[in-house]
Amino acid sequence: MKRLFGGEKSLLIAQLLDALAGDICPICARVSEAERRHLDLLLHEQVNDNRTREALAASHGFCPDHTALLLEVGGRGCHAKIALLYAAQVAALAEEVAALPDSGSANGALQTACPACANVARTEQLYVELLARRLAEPRFSQALATGPGLCLPHLREVYAHAAPGERALLRQMQAERLRALSEDLREFARKSAQVAQGVREPFGPERDSWIRALRLYHGDLKG
Template structure:
């Protein structure tokens, strides 16, 4: 797990000056998450239950798990989930028992992991939730320590935040510090000028400014945005 304090934010700003420092921090934190999952959590009853109750990972993080090339971990996590997903699908098409005696009706919902998994919302991926928490803590510390000169210098030396993370900062605090907003504005102006030159043919077609544009607009391809559009099995 990633522990986030002022020094963790400062280190990310200092070590990742050619990309969004928060995106880089999250990539490293995701790798740490999967290391812990593979070598500590898989097979433990607590994690297995939480995984089942969340209806597994979102598709993006499921494929990230696949990239770890650990078939045993995938089998241990997804074989039980497969059994329950099939059961949920079958239960969806069963006719209700209308003639069951009223005295035998069970009014309380089953709160076991499998039952909760059948009702999991679109945003219940355990890693998506953890990433949202990491983002919040990182941006909170960035804003909280905004007057620290080493932090300001490290931020100005880099490219700044990608647009999704800058928007998330604004959503969280309402108004970003003036020095940070100014740096973001400079980044946007520079990027716009480079893109216009590229589109007009002034820059060679070997330029990678279009990649920079996409990464600034959407964050890196590996990142998962919390838009709630994941396809899930629902009861």
């Protein structure tokens, strides 16, 4: 059991290091991967699983965002799978609706407790704690310094879980990155204004500064 845990842990570390070398916030990247995999697994391996169906009936399905993502992940061929997955759930919902009270509180009936949101929260917590603990290791700090850095919500989370030494490192790295981004944004705006006046000065590394700025607030925003 211990060896299995060790294996899982090194897989998480490898996945986090991999995400740190990507072009969006590494925690957002891992969370986005995990939430798509969760829904993909559900549609392709668990539609006939009674426990999954019961859990979905109890949670009243997915939140609006994860319902849309379920359809996106499933693609065109997923309609029959959705029918299989939802049949029992909708039947249970019919009974709940039929039993709604005439007046007063319905005691949480019809409330959705999205299981994909719960999965996202668990994945997020796992990687936030892992990064906060490992931040000072050169392979992590170097990857974090050269990569796109953390989005604001994940900076807040990792910072909250980090020890003082790791906090100092994170603070310095992120502040430097933000100052550089601010310079890049000014440069991008300046060169763009010149283009409007017919002057063509080639764009450099500042060319994607606008999307990097937006990704500070929404880490896996598509450009």
